[in-house]
Amino acid sequence: MVWTKNDYPESMKNLSQSTRNKAIEISNALVDEDYEEGRAIAIGISQAEKMNESTPVTYHIVPHDDDWAVKKEKASQASDVFSTKDQALEKGRHYIKTKNAKLVIHRQDGTIERVQHTGS
Numbered sequence: 001m002v003w004t005k006n007d008y009p010e011s012m013k014n015l016s017q018s019t020r021n022k023a024i025e026i027s028n029a030l031v032d033e034d035y036e037e038g039r040a041i042a043i044g045i046s047q048a049e050k051m052n053e054s055t056p057v058t059y060h061i062v063p064h065d066d067d068w069a070v071k072k073e074k075a076s077q078a079s080d081v082f083s084t085k086d087q088a089l090e091k092g093r094h095y096i097k098t099k100n101a102k103l104v105i106h107r108q109d110g111t112i113e114r115v116q117h118t119g120s
Contacts, residue, residue: 001037002028009041016052023048056117059095061088061105070095073104092116 003009003024012020027044031037058073068088069078082088092103096116103116 001031011041012045015045015048019045019048019052022051056100056102057095058102058104059092061085061092061103063106063108063110 003012005021005024008020008024009027012023015023023041023044025044026047027040030040030043035043059079060071060073062069062071062078064078064081067081067083068085069082070080070088070091071078080088080091082091089105092105093116095101096103101117105113105116107113
């Protein structure tokens, strides 16, 4: 069976779109190599999740009116808004401790002050 972005195994329904697309690609390749479908799906999901984890998510600490926001890169809205920069930094540091993340900290004028990575 060949799976597509619109027709894929039930076990892939709760994956993010990018992870699911990668899992479909991997699973299809494994089936082409004569892997049993169930095994191909399990391996495809596992490998896609590992690949997705290796890409860091970038969050920005930015001025937000009179407050400070933690905003995921390319998001249209802030994830969290705080009254102080220190509170926003605390939340941002939580993200880099618990996720594969990068934190870009901005000054009040919007310029970049510094960048922190997971493990730094």
